[in-house]
C-alpha cells in the first residue's frame with residue numbers, strides 16, 4: 225500500500241554540514257502492516273516518517289501510496305490520508321481548546337472549514353463512545369481544556385483524534401518516549417488496540433526494544449538510512465531480544481567483510 229523506491233535525501237547539500245541520510249533507500253509496506261522501527265540515534269527514522277508525511281521533500285526516488293504517486297504531493301494534502309503523532313504531547317492536540325473541540329476539529333479534518341464545529345454538540349455521544357475505549361475517564365472530561373490533562377491522556381487523545389478519520393496510514397514517532405514508564409505502557413496498549421480495532425496500517429518508531437518486540441507484525445531496524453533488518457510473520461512473532469541481537473551481529477559481521 226506504501227512503497228518507497230530508491231529514495232535519496234541529503235540535508236544541506238554542498239555545505240560543510242552536508243549529510244546524506246538516504247541513498248537509494250527502499251521500503252514496501254503492506255496493507256495492515258504494523259511496523260516497529262528501531263535504530264540508533266541519527267539512523268534516519270524521523271526523517272523517514274517526515275518524507276512519508278510530506279513534511280520533507282526528497283531529492284530523488286518515488287513514494288507511492290495506494291497506487292497513487294505522492295512524491296510531489298504537499299503535506300497539507302497528504303495529511304488527509306496520513307496521520308502522524310510525535311513524541312511531544314503538546315504537539316498532537318491544541319492545549320487551549322477543550323477535549324470536545326479537539327475531537328471536533330479532528331473529525332472535521334479535510335472537510336470544508338466551518339466554525340460551527342466548535343459549538344456543535346451533536347457528536348457528543350459519538351465522542352464519548354470513542355473516549356471510553358481509552359478507559360481513562362476522558363469521556364467525562366469533554367469540556368476540559370486539554371492543557372489540564374496529563375501527558376498520557378493527551379497522547380491517548382491524540383491517538384483517538386488520529387484514528388477518527390480512519391487514515392490510510394498512521395505514523396508514530398516515539399510517541400510514548402516523553403511519558404513515564406507506567407503511562408508509556410498504558411498508551412502502548414491503547415495504541416495497539418486502536419491499530420487492531422481499525423485495522424490501520426502503521427509505522428511506529430520506538431526506542432523501546434521491548435515494545436518493538438511485543439507489538440506489531442513486523443520489525444525494521446535502520447542504520448545509516450538503510451533497513452538492515454526486516455522481520456515479519458512467524459519470525460517476528462517469535463522474536464526475542466537475544467534473537468534480535470544475533471540478527472544484528474550477523475548483519476554487522478557481513479558488512480564488515482563485504
Ligand SMILES: Nc1ncnc2c1ncn2[C@@H]1O[C@H](COP(=O)(O)OP(=O)(O)O)[C@@H](O)[C@H]1O
Nearest residue numbers: 235236243245264265266267268269270271272
Ligand atoms: N531538518 C534537518 N536538517 C538537517 N539535518 C537533519 C534534519 N533532520 C535530520 N537531520 C539529520 O539527519 C540525520 C538523521 O536524523 P533523524 O532522522 O532525526 O534520525 P533518528 O530519528 O533516527 O534519530 C541526523 O544526523 C540529523 O542530524
Ligand SMILES: [Mg+2]
Nearest residue numbers: 269270271397
Ligand atoms: Mg527521531
